[in-house]
Amino acid sequence: AQTVTQSQPEMSVQEAETVTLSCTYDTSESDYYLFWYKQPPSRQMILVIRQEAYKQQNATENRFSVNFQKAAKSFSLKISDSQLGDAAMYFCAYRGMDSNYQLIWGAGTKLIIKP
Amino acid sequence: SAVISQKPSRDICQRGTSLTIQCQVDSQVTMMFWYRQQPGQSLTLIATANQGSEATYESGFVIDKFPISRPNLTFSTLTVSNMSPEDSSIYLCSVEGTDLRGETQYFGPGTRLLVL
Numbered sequence: 001a002q003t004v005t006q007s008q009p010e011m012s013v014q015e016a017e018t019v020t021l022s023c024t025y026d027t028s029e030s031d032y033y034l035f036w037y038k039q040p041p042s043r044q045m046i047l048v049i050r051q052e053a054y055k056q057q058n059a060t061e062n063r064f065s066v067n068f069q070k071a072a073k074s075f076s077l078k079i080s081d082s083q084l085g086d087a088a089m090y091f092c093a094y095r096g097m098d099s100n101y102q103l104i105w106g107a108g109t110k111l112i113i114k115p
Numbered sequence: 116s117a118v119i120s121q122k123p124s125r126d127i128c129q130r131g132t133s134l135t136i137q138c139q140v141d142s143q144v145t146m147m148f149w150y151r152q153q154p155g156q157s158l159t160l161i162a163t164a165n166q167g168s169e170a171t172y173e174s175g176f177v178i179d180k181f182p183i184s185r186p187n188l189t190f191s192t193l194t195v196s197n198m199s200p201e202d203s204s205i206y207l208c209s210v211e212g213t214d215l216r217g218e219t220q221y222f223g224p225g226t227r228l229l230v231l
Contacts, residue, residue, distance in 0.1 A: 045222035101211045
């Protein structure tokens with residue numbers, strides 16, 4: 001069975017600095033999707049970034065980028081120029097190609113932004 | 116993208132009672148998901164609800180405790196039955212959809228439930 005591991009329960013970063021959140025996963029599938037979701041204190045879960053395993057190029061969305069290492073089964077999220085609004089829980093999630101759209105979730109990392 | 120609303124946003128209930136949570140989507144979707152989330156914790160999938168078929172429950176969740184309705188492609192309800200304090204949690208619905216980035220899940224704002 002697939003698993004997703006986020007080993008950092010909490011991270012803090014100074015405003016305007018860069019922070020990297022770690023995520024590793026375990027799967028025997030060769031093709032799949034990986035996601036980073038953000039959940040601010042208001043609870044609305046929103047998608048930050050999405051990566052398809054067959055794409056070698058790392059996904060980027062403005063200040064958010066990933067370092068996808070397929071062989072190492074690693075999918076870290078880099079947030080550049082951190083802003084106070086980035087404070088949230090960040091969840092890494094995995095979805096297999098034939099998984100009936102179900103997501104496998106990591107435990108989450110709480111990101112604190114220091115002004 | 117899909118816009119999802121949930122009712123109620125929060126509630127305080129007495130043990131032994133039941134609460135029905137509504138999930139409304141602004142577009143037609145095939146698959147809807149119901150999650151439970153303890154504060155500060157990750158999401159646990161309760162069930163997957165497809166329109167026109169019985170909901171599929173995950174291990175540890177049963178229909179008698181969490182009956183789900185899916186009468187059409189834009190609406191679903193989750194009932195938490197015979198509640199106990201252990202049911203205190205945040206309940207989220209989500210739908211599978213597609214945006215410019217591809218397939219993803221969109222989430223409702225959640226229902227915060229406290230059982231006394």
